[in-house]
Amino acid sequence: MAGKYVHQSILRLEDPELITGNVQFLDDIKLPGMLHAAFKRSDYAHARIKSIDVSEARKLPGVIGVYTAEDFGDYIKPGPLQVPPPTAIKGATYAARTTMPIAKDKVRYAGEPVAIVIAESRYIAEDACDLIYVDYEPLEAVVDLEKALQPGSPLVHEDLPSNEAGHVRQERGSWEQAVKEADLIIKRKFFINRNAGAAMENRGIVVQWDKHAKQMTIWCGTQSVIALRNQTAARLGLFESQVRVITPNTGGGFGPKINTSLPDDVLITYLAMKLDRPIKWFEDRRENFLATTSERDQVHYCEIAVKRDGTIVGLKDFFYHNTGAYNPYMMTVPLNTQTHTVTNYRVPNFLTEFYVVFTNQMIVTPVRGAGRQYGVFVMERMLDAAAKELGMSPVEIRRKNLLPANAYPYYTSIIGQDFVEGVLDSGDYPSAFEKTLELIEYDKFVKEVQPKLRAEGKKVGIGVACFSEGTGVGPYEGARVTVGGNGKVVVTTGYTSQGQAHYTTFAQIVADQLGVDVKDVKVITGDTGYFGWGAGTFASRGITVAGTATHLAAQKVRQKALKLASKILQAPEEELELADGVVRVADIPSKFIALGDLATLANPMRGTMEPGTEPGLEAVAYYGPPYGATGAGAVGLIVEVDPETMQVSLEKMAFVHDCGTPVNPMVVDGQIHGGIQMGIGDAFYEELIYDENGQLVTASFMDYLFPQATDMPKKLVLGHMETPSPLNPLGIKGVGEAGAIPIPSVFTQAVENALWDTGVEFDRDTLSPSRIFTYVQQAKGA
Amino acid sequence: MKLEGEHVFKGPREAVWEMFYDPEVLASALPGTQKLEMIAENEYEGAMNVRIGPVSGSFTGKLVISDVVEPETCTLTVDGRGTPGFAKGVGKVQFIDQGDGTTLMKYEGDLNIGGALASVGQRMIDSVAKTMIRQAFEVLDKALEARLAAKASGSEVVDFKPPSETEFAAAVAKDMAGGLTKIPEVRLLMYIIPLVAVLVLLAVLFRGCSG
Numbered sequence: 005m006a007g008k009y010v011h012q013s014i015l016r017l018e019d020p021e022l023i024t025g026n027v028q029f030l031d032d033i034k035l036p037g038m039l040h041a042a043f044k045r046s047d048y049a050h051a052r053i054k055s056i057d058v059s060e061a062r063k064l065p066g067v068i069g070v071y072t073a074e075d076f077g078d079y080i081k082p083g084p085l086q087v088p089p090p091t092a093i094k095g096a097t098y099a100a101r102t103t104m105p106i107a108k109d110k111v112r113y114a115g116e117p118v119a120i121v122i123a124e125s126r127y128i129a130e131d132a133c134d135l136i137y138v139d140y141e142p143l144e145a146v147v148d149l150e151k152a153l154q155p156g157s158p159l160v161h162e163d164l165p166s167n168e169a170g171h172v173r174q175e176r177g178s179w180e181q182a183v184k185e186a187d188l189i190i191k192r193k194f195f196i197n198r199n200a201g202a203a204m205e206n207r208g209i210v211v212q213w214d215k216h217a218k219q220m221t222i223w224c225g226t227q228s229v230i231a232l233r234n235q236t237a238a239r240l241g242l243f244e245s246q247v248r249v250i251t252p253n254t255g256g257g258f259g260p261k262i263n264t265s266l267p268d269d270v271l272i273t274y275l276a277m278k279l280d281r282p283i284k285w286f287e288d289r290r291e292n293f294l295a296t297t298s299e300r301d302q303v304h305y306c307e308i309a310v311k312r313d314g315t316i317v318g319l320k321d322f323f324y325h326n327t328g329a330y331n332p333y334m335m336t337v338p339l340n341t342q343t344h345t346v347t348n349y350r351v352p353n354f355l356t357e358f359y360v361v362f363t364n365q366m367i368v369t370p371v372r373g374a375g376r377q378y379g380v381f382v383m384e385r386m387l388d389a390a391a392k393e394l395g396m397s398p399v400e401i402r403r404k405n406l407l408p409a410n411a412y413p414y415y416t417s418i419i420g421q422d423f424v425e426g427v428l429d430s431g432d433y434p435s436a437f438e439k440t441l442e443l444i445e446y447d448k449f450v451k452e453v454q455p456k457l458r459a460e461g462k463k464v465g466i467g468v469a470c471f472s473e474g475t476g477v478g479p480y481e482g483a484r485v486t487v488g489g490n491g492k493v494v495v496t497t498g499y500t501s502q503g504q505a506h507y508t509t510f511a512q513i514v515a516d517q518l519g520v521d522v523k524d525v526k527v528i529t530g531d532t533g534y535f536g537w538g539a540g541t542f543a544s545r546g547i548t549v550a551g552t553a554t555h556l557a558a559q560k561v562r563q564k565a566l567k568l569a570s571k572i573l574q575a576p577e578e579e580l581e582l583a584d585g586v587v588r589v590a591d592i593p594s595k596f597i598a599l600g601d602l603a604t605l606a607n608p609m610r611g612t613m614e615p616g617t618e619p620g621l622e623a624v625a626y627y628g629p630p631y632g633a634t635g636a637g638a639v640g641l642i643v644e645v646d647p648e649t650m651q652v653s654l655e656k657m658a659f660v661h662d663c664g665t666p667v668n669p670m671v672v673d674g675q676i677h678g679g680i681q682m683g684i685g686d687a688f689y690e691e692l693i694y695d696e697n698g699q700l701v702t703a704s705f706m707d708y709l710f711p712q713a714t715d716m717p718k719k720l721v722l723g724h725m726e727t728p729s730p731l732n733p734l735g736i737k738g739v740g741e742a743g744a745i746p747i748p749s750v751f752t753q754a755v756e757n758a759l760w761d762t763g764v765e766f767d768r769d770t771l772s773p774s775r776i777f778t779y780v781q782q783a784k785g786a
Numbered sequence: 787m788k789l790e791g792e793h794v795f796k797g798p799r800e801a802v803w804e805m806f807y808d809p810e811v812l813a814s815a816l817p818g819t820q821k822l823e824m825i826a827e828n829e830y831e832g833a834m835n836v837r838i839g840p841v842s843g844s845f846t847g848k849l850v851i852s853d854v855v856e857p858e859t860c861t862l863t864v865d866g867r868g869t870p871g872f873a874k875g876v877g878k879v880q881f882i883d884q885g886d887g888t889t890l891m892k893y894e895g896d897l898n899i900g901g902a903l904a905s906v907g908q909r910m911i912d913s914v915a916k917t918m919i920r921q922a923f924e925v926l927d928k929a930l931e932a933r934l935a936a937k938a939s940g941s942e943v944v945d946f947k948p949p950s951e952t953e954f955a956a957a958v959a960k961d962m963a964g965g966l967t968k969i970p971e972v973r974l975l976m977y978i979i980p981l982v983a984v985l986v987l988l989a990v991l992f993r994g995c996s997g
Contacts, residue, residue, distance in 0.1 A: 047867075047871045047872050047900040047901030047902075048872075048900055049900070114900060114901070114904075114905070115905075134869045142874075290902070290905060290906055293905070294905060695904065697898050697900065699898075699899070699900050699904035699905065700904070700905050701904055701905065702905075703905030703906050704905075704906045706906075707906075
């Protein structure tokens with residue numbers, strides 16, 4: 005549904021201030037008397053702590069305090085689960101071992117804090133870290149996912165019988181039946197690599213305790229102010245109202261910043277109170293790589309059962325998922341993998357099973373895509389393998405099996421991260437696929453362009469892949485919309501922003517409801533002092549869930565304004581309209597009252613008030629969907645591979661997506677662009693590599709490669725589709741992760757196609773020039 | 787990481803083995819060595835400082851020598867820790883009499899490193915290690931030459947002046963210069979320390995073997 009603002013590509017309202025540098029980021033915050041924190045981190049991935057000698061560090065001038073687990077006493081215990089366990093899934097088992105804020109007795113990953121130094125400056129604090137001597141007894145590190153579950157493996161948590169952190173098995177139809185019906189069963193094994201969120205701005209926190217007001221203020225670029233506030237208050241024995249969490253402007257989140265009850269927020273809030281001084285900690289890049297959560301590696305064993313004509317009768321996927329040293333985020337990532345494996349296709353029989361494994365590596369929590377891309381990767385690879393085996397084209401096999409446009413709502417029988425059965429609310433997957441083929445000019449490329457270029461000796465290839473993105477899951481978000489006496493509107497929400505344009509898109513929604521200029525709508529996000537309810541920024545749910553709550557609150561205010569104006573203007577409500585900042589009689593535009601005046605009158609200072617009336621032009625609304633809205637799309641890619649260097653050039657990409665009604669199509673494009681870049685990183689550049697001792701060997705941007713602007717496709721065409729979601733009044737679906745999801749799938753397929761004469765087949769989602777070279781040599785039998 | 791290589795010393799095997807027995811020589815090949823003490827039979831404790839440009843760091847370590855077959859071979863295990871991380875390694879060294887008055891030394895080792903050394907310095911360690919090993923061999927070549935000359939002339943004074951810590955550091959820095967100038971974080975220079983640890987391993991090994 006298009007409005008004056010909704011569905012319009014207006015420029016981002018937050019940009020002028022950002023571009024001119026007139027905003028505050030976390031590290032800009034400097035408070036009088038502020039101290040600085042630094043962490044002494046473990047060099048070992050797995051070791052027992054025999055003793056920690058901090059005496060030299062304490063003597064360094066400027067050091068206020070050096071603290072180890074012992075100094076915090078009973079305050080130190082494993083943090084709360086950030087996500088509930090999967091009890092809604094029949095037969096699911098789990099072992100919860102949540103994050104230790106500071107290592108006690110044992111370190112479980114390289115980079116785990118063993119001491120914290122508080123000093124007059126960061127320089128002093130870091131120097132003091134060098135003076136801390138920790139006596140470790142090194143233990144064998146648990147690194148390999150599959151070996152970790154074998155008997156005799158060293159244990160990450162010695163109170164558990166094994167390194168198994170959980171097990172989930174879900175089935176729709178019967179895989180056994182599929183085996184009986186199939187003409188052919190194809191088996192493959194896949195490796196999924198591990199990536200960092202790598203936001204431009206690292207994590208950090210500033211904490212101030214006002215001992216007179218008994219009030220704590222926390223500035224933090226968190227993705228969930230509510231969780232940070234509530235967990236901090238509970239830990240320190242305060243009311244939620246005594247803790248205010250404020251997110252300054254934040255340079256990207258991408259998932260890892262959703263976490264709370266991490267070493268920094270647990271320890272620094274405590275120390276700021278104890279020392280009665282404000283404390284700042286800001287992460288450096290190496291710390292970010294080592295000790296901020298990152299995402300998964302997985303090993304998949306997959307089988308697809310097909311008929312000779314290419315019809316899928318079943319899929320079985322068994323995988324191991326690395327959760328790292330602790331599992332505060334439970335199973336969100338592997339559940340997303342499960343729910344996104346067969347989404348786009350008709351797969352009557354689907355068996356999916358995974359084991360979650362503890363290892364001596366960094367904790368795994370979602371990073372943009374959050375496991376979805378690996379379900380998609382496995383499925384798309386299996387289709388490629390099946391097509392090859394059956395002598396079909398990748399297009400033909402997909403076309404044959406895509407879920408038809410009349411299939412919705414489609415009940416998947418698979419329970420996802422929101423603990424309800426996944427339902428595909430709406431969509432049109434075949435049209436998205438066909439549109440992609442058109443935009444990438446698939447037929448023309450295969451029939452004309454490719455043969456010609458191949459004849460010239462060029463290694464050019466094409467790929468096409470489908471994806472879905474479960475978005476906008478519950479539980480809920482809320483918003484308050486208030487009209488001021490100045491006629492302008494304030495929207496407050498507990499949702500947080502890390503660059504997603506909420507200051508624009510939420511304002512567009514409100515401006516349409518209240519008939520004001522969008523520039524007169526001020527959006528405040530991520531400040532519990534303004535709004536104290538909500539869950540957090542994850543699962544591409546901002547515009548879908550918080551945006552809908554904003555819409556509902558604005559509707560309530562609209563009703564209030566109409567009711568009051570009707571009395572004042574002595575005209576029936578249905579004859580009134582809200583436009584140009586006033587409420588007026590539609591047919592007699594001269595008969596009006598300004599919205600600001602109405603707001604003033606809505607708050608009478610003397611006299612009486614009609615029973616049942618609430619003051620002000622203000623309303624709060626909450627929205628929680630029964631299940632998430634599923635976006636989807638398809639992507640086509642043409643690549644050229646340099647046969648000497650194996651460098652891959654992305655010649656053209658066509659990306660078609662459907663996120664229902666786009667509130668701001670330009671912002672949607674931006675999300676897709678950013679997602680694609682992240683997907684390119686995933687497919688060809690980014691990889692966190694741990695050596696066999698659990699040492700992260702890629703803890704700087706020298707070794708952890710990041711796609712640059714120049715690595716984007718030379719030509720990028722976006723195709724838009726809109727099948728509105730029936731779940732919310734605006735018909736919105738999320739789009740924040742869409743771009744990142746299908747890229748590894750299409751990339752491997754296109755590169756394989758470019759190197760068709762070598763017969764190479766890729767079984768992992770991250771390639772690199774040297775890796776492609778190795779695969780080609782292996783394919784040649786060299 | 788794996789370390790392996792070989793070096794030809796222009797001198798008889800016994801003389802080479804003997805040279806490694808001389809702590810003075812060893813220390814000279816490893817500038818920055820603060821101490822190198824025998825704490826038990828075939829067990830040593832050492833401390834090193836490395837200072838290159840604005841960066842410095844210290845390492846303390848233990849060395850255990852085993853499987854000694856004088857003057858042919860030995861195995862050593864080193865365990866060093868310092869501010870920039872830790873290094874733990876096992877190395878095997880062989881001295882082969884080539885029959886022409888020269889001695890071929892072969893070494894192979896496996897080194898595990900952790901901390902900043904591993905997470906940021908991994909990429910540089912290999913090349914820096916090689917440079918440092920080459921440097922050390924140059925020093926040892928000169929030392930051997932001086933020792934043999936002294937022996938020939940019957941002199942008790944060995945006319946050998948080892949390079950200073952600064953000269954040594956300059957040489958390493960020169961070798962590294964190409965790479966270093968491209969690196970924004972000067973702290974990276976710290977990672978040279980692990981290399982030293984590697985070197986300690988080798989050098990001390992030789993010395994230990996003779997003991």
